[in-house]
Amino acid sequence: MQNNLELENKIAEKIKIAFQTAEVQVQRKQRIKVNLNEDLVHPFLTFAKNTLSYKHLSHISCVDWIEDNQFELVYILLSYDSLVQIIAKTRINREKAEFPTARNYWPQVETYEREIHELYGINFVGNDHLVDFVLEDWEDLPPMRRDFDTVKYSQEHFFNRPGREDAQDVRKTVTKHSGEELPDLAKIYSVRN
Amino acid sequence: MVEIMISIPVIFVTIFVGAILTYLIKLIMPKVEAYFALLVSAATSYMAFALPKTESIYKFNLGSFNLMWGNNEYSHLFAMLVAVLGFFVVLYSMDFMAGKVNLGFYYFNLLVSIGSMLGIVYSQDFLSLFIFWEIMTWSSFMLVIYAQDEKFSVGIKYFVFSAIGAYLLLTALVILYTNSGSFLLEDNINNFIYLSSQNQILVIIFLIIGFGVKAAMMPFHVWAPDAYKAAPSSFTALFSGALSKMGIFGIGLVLFKFAIQNTDYFTYFQFALAWLGGITALLSTFYAVFQTDAKKLLAYSSIGQLGYIIVGLAVGTPLSIMSALLLTILHGAFKAMLFMSAGAVYYRTGLLDMNETRGLIRKMPLTFLTALMGIITVAGVPPLGGFVSKWMLYEALIQSNYYFLVIIIFVASTAAFLYLYRFIFSLFLGQEEKEFENVKEVPIKMIIPMLLLAGFTLAVGVVPGFVLEQISKAMGYLGIQTPNWENSVLFSNWENSSVNLMSVATSIGILFVLGAIFLTIKNYRSTRYVTTKDIHTSGEVPTENENLTFAVNFYQPFERSLGSVIKPSIDRIFNLIGKNIESAADYLRYIYTGNGQTYAMYVILFFVVLILFADLMFGFKF
Amino acid sequence: MDSFWMKILGFVITPLVAFAVGVTYGGIVRKITARIQNRVGPPIYQNLLDITKLYSKKTAVNHGVMQHLGPVFAITASVTSLFFVPVLRDSSFWFNLSFDGDLIFLLYMMVFGSLGMALGAGQTGNPNSAIGVSRGLALMVGYEIPFVLSLVALMIQFQTTSIHGLLAVQDTFSSWIIFQSPFATIAGILAFLGMMHYAPFDVPFAPAEVASGPASEFGGKYLALMMTSGSIFTFVKLVLFVNIYFGGAEDLLTLILKTFILYMIPVLTGIVNPRYRTEQAIQFFWKWPTVFGIIAILIVVL
Amino acid sequence: MREKETTLYLGPQHPGITGNMMVKLKVTGDTIIKAETHVGYLHRAFEKLMEARNWMQCFPIVCRICVPEPDPNEENLARIIEELEGREVPERAKYIRVMVLELARLGTYLLWMGGQSGSMGLYTMPQWTIGDRDYILDLFEALTGGRVYHMYIWPGGVRRDLPEGFKDKVLKTMDYLEGRLKDYDDLLFDNALFYKRAKGIGVIDKSKAMEWGVVGAPLRGCGIKHDVRIDEPYEVYDKLKFVVPTAEGGDVWARALVRRQEFEQSISIIRQVMEQMPSGEFYNKVPNPLNWKVPAGDAYVKTESARGEFGYYGVSDGGLKPRRMHVRGPAYVHGVSLLERILVGANIADVSFIMNSLGTCPPEIER
């Protein structure tokens, strides 16, 4: 797979010429990774869409690098001409998470940004449709942030079937709730504990 | 004593003087005028009912003209319609119009229009008929423009059409007068055959158009929807229920007293008129389907129903004429009911836009009942009265070889379900909204006429005999042989086809009651009433401002299926006509300032000119 | 006096028989549908079970008196129409009130129930119901045209407006109307497809589009009453069409045979066809069926 | 202030909806003025859960992302791990994977045929196709032990080898399905009513299709030939002969035609796979799953699923658990931004129809 990367190198060269500070790396066939500064993302997207004919936006992703106090935004683009995918990455400040929207380039960006806004709390400036996406009346931290503890949350908010987490005898609880005597399953099937 | 009291001049004196007195009383003692008007109309109606049908003839001379007022079976039929509706409308107006400005003016015109309608039906000569006709036009015009200034152009449109009709009438009268030398109906009927055939046709056409304008026949219907909408609902009930029937009265007279004498062309007249009526019925029905204003919808429906009547008259078999006259009476009742219930909704909510009103059924149950019975009657569904007339009409049409007309009529009557459902759905069904929370049932004085009329439609549906009796007498006057009828059994001319309405009604009644009892008794405790907000919305809970009633563009699929060809072209034609008429109306506005006095002056002037130059006109041949 | 009690007995028995036949047909249809779909299918009496279950529902939710009365309208209409259709040709017992089985009367009587149902559906305030009603009424205008054309053609041709007259005609010529006036029959049968509301003309009730349309808010005893009246109404329509076009029937067995064969036409069409969009359904009726109807009339007239 | 347009809720509880989502429609008459997709009814926070699990523990999770067609998810996750580790896969495993993927595609298409025809009231079709889909589920059951969720594709190969006689079973099933195609054609694709309803409905503008992020059959229905299987061949797709069908028009009809032809292509691919499949190992030795560290790095892999390009973006920080795993299902774009756009101006009757033709699958939108 590592042979014949001419096309990829050519595109990488073009990007390097246009964006001096960008780290461009041909990852493998059909994959180019570009690391960009925060302020270069929009010029780069414009460049990719208009000059390199990257018409298709596959993906916008976000990674929480809590150690570095940074969010990483990942834009994955595809050109139907060269079929080479560009993975453009940038890091933004985690405390004051704001980023200009890319809604004007691709309409479906709105949805991605809505989701990232909801799950990470990044505010996309210029996108006026950052309403609830998958969650409803969410009051806690944005759940995909790494400092959000999902186990704790679920134990606090939901009823857990007793016996689920610390393997205690389920039967009593079940009997209490349903009024039915249950056989001792542990003995019958000799399961763990 | 009573016999002396009740005569036609007394009726006229009662109502016209009563009208003037009402106006004066309003000036002196406000709030009493409504009761006085009710008294006047009650007295008039009573007298109209009690008036002997044949003996009460009143002859007098005006200048050199012999004039005659008299009652006959045919007049009596229409007089009763006018009397009953007039009384009901005045009763309804008492609450409906309470608190409005210029009430003296309103009651004056209302009473005058009732009086003039009685005048029309009692006139036995063309001159007084024409004068009463013009008084009727004038008073109704006043009521059309009564409410607001902006409706003035609407009024003008109405007026222009009325004036066209009036002048056509007048022209025809002149021709007739030149022929017979008398305005008396009888003389003219007898001397009609002496007119040249050409003139006969001309007279008939002019008369039919002249009368047909009031009956909103299709090419001359343009004024009707707007005028019906502009007038206060109380008057619209009379307007559509009785006033438009004056046109039918005239057409009936023309067809069976005059046109029938022209044996060569009578079938063509019939044919043309029948198709005109059929097309009127069809197109106006389709128009009604796409209306958003409740009163306009009813107005188009009214035009359509008048189309049926015209068809019935034109087809000219005994059964069809009977159906037409029955429908005339019934239409007076049910259209008044419907306009009154629309008016009741307007009275409580101030809305007539069917996209806005909704969910009033529990607030106004009796109004809903009226509207329900109204639409069942219009639709012609048994066991209410509409079915009787529809049935007769179909039987008559099929038997007299109007094959395609019957299809058209049938399609119109099926499509009528669309707008009728829309009407009742938009006003009374659907979501119950917060903004109508405080709506109550209308006062009793408005309810009573509505319910009485509803009862009448039911009675006609079950035992039509009591109306058919009057109608067959009226047909006797027109010289038409009466078809078979029995108290509650309908017979077609063909063998083995009859409907026993009594058993239909009994069956429906028993089953309905049984079903209702069964449904109510069974688990009656567990039947739960919930609000209309508690509906299946796919599990979601709608927010406050979301509209859950499906009202806007209710019949879009139907509209689309009519295709891109038919609908716009019809639209275009009528928009074009409407626009031209309106601009013409604007032009004529300079002449018709809308001031009643000016118009009255014009009319008088015209008559003076007519009488002065009568000799000159005599020599004029068309 | 004897005949009076016989009459009363007829009033009681006819609806029951109609209901039984209608329900059984419903079950058979479900069975046939299942067989075509490679399935075993429910038992034939499944519809009866469904109706019984719906009657035995403990609660019934209504949104007001019109919804409460809507199903009553429906059952009234279906049973009344049944009373006025001559079920068997020469039997006085099955004749009930159908003095002459007037066609125009029946055409209007059949609407009575739909009107009540539509009003009931309207009162629930469910937008799906209103859309369903709007579709249903529009569709009705669609199929009424060919149907009326067909009926008018027959009425003119045989100079009668009653089913009884048409039956007599078929008796005297001893051939059914389908042979005497094929075009009218085609138009009538095509309209019949729409009247039965099977696919492709099931637009008012389309589940994937408007939940179940007018019936969206009806459950429990209301739905049960609707299904009961639906079963009877199916029977009424079948008998009506058999009487008009296929010579009626002299005994119950023939009747059941004929109605069953007739019933299979819309059912089998429905199984293998998707649903039209509303305007397409209406336009369908305004094309060929209408043309056939007009041809039928022209043949008669010329 | 009350709105003038009627609000119609299509879903979550509605027979016309695919899966569990909601389309809120504003209509006048039966024309849609505005459509809003609401998702999240199936949100299980998979991406969050994956961050809390081992790499291998992620496999039971990812297959639940797309319920009708779970295998592309497994394939993607496996390939991310392989790419980050540079792990080679035996040739036989590759063939088996292709077979599994294509079987899953067939199953999804059968389900789609059922849904598409069910949404327009042709209820016989789902009865047939979903019944026939069970034969494919039977194959899966024989192969993996699970009907719906397989957890079969592993990093470094597949979990088990083909059972005995499996090849014959597969070929027999393929013959059967090919035979059934004629029935499907008669009932659905050759049905004039289907053409009438589908033609010109839900049109995607060809010039906008790429920018809007349309993938899969809807994109090919616009006449744009794009398929991950040939554009970025994975596994052994470059060794197989198949055609990528396209159709013009961008409407429901075009999408249906494309899927119909792909159905045949998939059958042919499976036949080729069964023929060419080499013997040998079906997996590479892998580390202890409980102590499996994947080198740090990130990778984007994509698979052509039945509904279009299925992409996974995975980030590893060199630990036992994924740092981030982001799933980009085709329905993500189709079901939200595209659906909202093409529903405007459509008829109420066509909402569910269009939704089915786009292959909207809510669980992969919200995960």
Added chain:
Amino acid sequence: MEITYDKNAQEILSTIKSFARKSSLWVIAYGTGCGAIEIPPTMTSRYDAERFGIRGSATPRQADVLLITGYLAVKTLKRVIRTYEQMQDPKYVIAFGSCTINGGMYWDSYNTIKLLDKYIPVDVYINGCMPRPEAVIQGFIKLQELIMNKKAEGAAKYKENLEWYRENQRKIIHNWRMPEYNW
């Protein structure tokens, strides 16, 4: 109005009712979780649930059985409650899969409930992830048995303990805003 039947007649009547209820189970079309994918096979030609009188119904007003086909996200739970309350008595709930019983593989997810019977009464649980169509049908048969023995009284339980259920429901559904349950 109390109609007093003969004791036997009453029994027979109630048996007939139970039999009708059991043999005609209308399932509301609501695919709440991944278990929804096994509903089509159950309903269609291979397994043909219509044999047992099981068929789909479009709206909750007509339905008897609510299938919870898997985990419930909090957002869905609200709709499910709404749907359940709109159904008419007698109504039954069949819950699918491990995730309705104890959270299943989503035991630590922040968005799915773990114990369904705390929120709505469940008549029959079908375990497995996901249950096969055979299991689904067996679940239905179990429900039929319960109906026949008059033990499927989930709705009555709900009515009695409405306060308790409400408390639990409101604990996770913050923005309630629902019409009240009134029967």
